[in-house]
Amino acid sequence: MKRFAPLAVPLLLAGCDGPASTLAPAGPVAAEIAWLWWAMLAGAAAISLLVGVMIAMSFGPPRETSTRRWTHGWGLGFSLVVLTTLLGAGLWVGERILPRDDGAVEVRAHAFMWGWHFTQPGEGDNMVETDGTLYVPVGQPIDVIVTAEDVIHSFWVPQLAGKMDAIPGRENVMRFQVDSPGTYRGLCAEFCGLGHAGMLFDLVAYEPGDLPEALLPNEPAEEGAND
Numbered sequence: 540m541k542r543f544a545p546l547a548v549p550l551l552l553a554g555c556d557g558p559a560s561t562l563a564p565a566g567p568v569a570a571e572i573a574w575l576w577w578a579m580l581a582g583a584a585a586i587s588l589l590v591g592v593m594i595a596m597s598f599g600p601p602r603e604t605s606t607r608r609w610t611h612g613w614g615l616g617f618s619l620v621v622l623t624t625l626l627g628a629g630l631w632v633g634e635r636i637l638p639r640d641d642g643a644v645e646v647r648a649h650a651f652m653w654g655w656h657f658t659q660p661g662e663g664d665n666m667v668e669t670d671g672t673l674y675v676p677v678g679q680p681i682d683v684i685v686t687a688e689d690v691i692h693s694f695w696v697p698q699l700a701g702k703m704d705a706i707p708g709r710e711n712v713m714r715f716q717v718d719s720p721g722t723y724r725g726l727c728a729e730f731c732g733l734g735h736a737g738m739l740f741d742l743v744a745y746e747p748g749d750l751p752e753a754l755l756p757n758e759p760a761e762e763g764a765n766d
């Protein structure tokens with residue numbers, strides 16, 4: 540069985556890529572979060588390694604050693620330094636990705652059982668409402684105001700930012716930014732009933748000068764033309 544273990548590595552790593560992966564960041568906020576993820580993995584690995592070494596040593600022959608060195612030095616000292624560094628990194632990243640008053644583009648995401656209603660700026664000062672697809676310009680900070688109709692949902696675009704709860708009667712604001720145009724996978728990250736698994740949406744990022752058709756003022760459509 541053991542010799543098949545290395546084969547599992549590429550398979551497991553394959554799960555770290557793709558449209559729903561936080562480890563494939565597509566914007567600065569997500570990049571900070573991904574960096575923090577790796578830092579936490581490294582910290583956890585360092586402490587696990589220490590524990591592993593100590594377990595291995597316990598199987599060896601008894602040796603002259605200072606208990607203090609192990610309990611104070613490694614047990615407390617080393618672990619506290621690692622955990623404090625990670626806590627500091629977490630606070631640093633958390634502070635840097637907060638929304639702030641700097642004229643970011645504002646969009647709204649309203650969650651309901653089971654779908655998403657979005658409001659975003661179109662041409663000029665025109666606000667455009669859409670269902671199931673959120674349109675944002677690339678290269679600019681975006682503040683998404685997250686609300687809910689019925690129960691608690693959660694707004695999540697893994698490649699762009701963290702999760703933000705959508706709570707009825709409350710407005711939660713989250714910041715993100717997209718580096719390059721394209722379509723990104725969005726989903727509800729809070730179990731909200733039978734239709735939860737299908738509560739997906741698209742986030743379409745466009746060049747500011749190249750407004751998608753859905754954001755342009757509606758031409759009077761011919762009756763039944765789109766059915």
Ligand SMILES: [Cu+2]
Nearest residue numbers: 727729731735
């Ligand atoms: Cu849900």
